[in-house]
Amino acid sequence: GADARCVPTDVADVAQAQASVAAAVTAFGRVDSLVNAAGLTSRGTLVDTTPELFDEHVAINLRAPFFLMQAAVRDMLRRGSPGTIVNIISSSELGGQPYLAAYVAAKAGLAGLTRNAAHAHRFDRIRINGLDIGWTDTEGEDATQRRFHGAGDGWREEAGRKLPMGRLGQVDEIADFVVFLLSDRSGVVTGSVIDWDQNVFGGLD
Template identity: 75%
Template sequence: MGLLDDKVVLVNGGSQGVGAAVARAAVREGAAVAVTGRRAEPGEALAAELTAAGGQALFVRADLADAERARSSVAEVVAAYGRIDCLVNSAGLTSRGTLLDTTPELFDQHIAINLKAPFFAMQAAVADMVTRGAPGTIVNIITSSAHGGQPFLAPYVAAKAGLMGLTRNAAHAHRWDRVRINGLNIGWTATEGEDVTQKTFHAASDDWREQAAARLPMGKLGQPDEIADFVVFLLSERSGVVTGSVIDWDQNVLGGLD
């Protein structure tokens, strides 16, 4: 038996990167999966890949910057599968901005994707779970930078720190509904999106991953499939009663100094 047998899992921002890895892991563990994304091509390709591998998968095109779309995407999953058991909020915006140069527009973009979308997706998912009187699980992909982060991540940090607090608040509010909500503060991770970010904002060369890995304690960046396995564990009954935990999934130790 798989860890997520007969579960319905929605992965927001699931068409690439960490989200896509979570979708693959969830299908491998027996779940029916839906993924959201702004672009149809990668989302439909992933759904086709998972279906061809024998799983149940669908793609829901959604710009999660629109809060109503974040809610309605949950409704589409419920319409397709009859319910939602698990939600993973993995969509993220990582464009750069400091305290001094961030515009109100950039700030609002970060809040929309990194905080508002998870809020309203959780609202819709938990409403379905509560209405059915059924247990459920949610995992929010946050960031180790939520503890403070780099100066050039000011709006990102502001939004993700909010998501960290929201995770604990929602977990406390719905523990008696048997809805478990946890978060992962992931560190530097090798994804397609991070490759674009490094080249766009930091003029990185094609071998930036190798250069970065050489400077890290474990000799590598975080890997999406490793994060996905951890997410599946938190979504599953194997993680027991754990709720309201925000786990630092990183190789640097908060508070540790050299």
């Protein structure tokens, strides 16, 4: 029943990304919250990643969130109003897999940007947090597993058997957590990059 708008946007194009924020302001008069959830997960190691692939990852996984945040924060500052931002990062930013070199570089940058922006705007009461997401069951992940890893129809169940909770994370679970961080229920929390995963990073068997 809510008034929702869809603005098709290529976030790799800074002008389009910022125009999507402007469209929200035009439609609703303000931006209260932003979620940066677009991402690119194509594969490439340190030794075989091309400059073109590296630039694609930076454009989508780092530059786009930077300038979307810039546009949203400018609107919040213009109105002198508080706001909230959540960046979907990745647990891979902590080290990641060898075949995700460019992805890890960009996502690690986004984690640093999240903390920097949160620190810069804490007295503007703009709360900015991030989620280091672990392995999640999405349509995009299904396509990635089939394209890059030769996965068949039962890959989800096979992968789940190797995980502590016996399954992959689910999108609706992440969405609930994002809504919590966007809402007043998360209190004063800002500058946090939270591990949303079933593995404990730094823990060794």
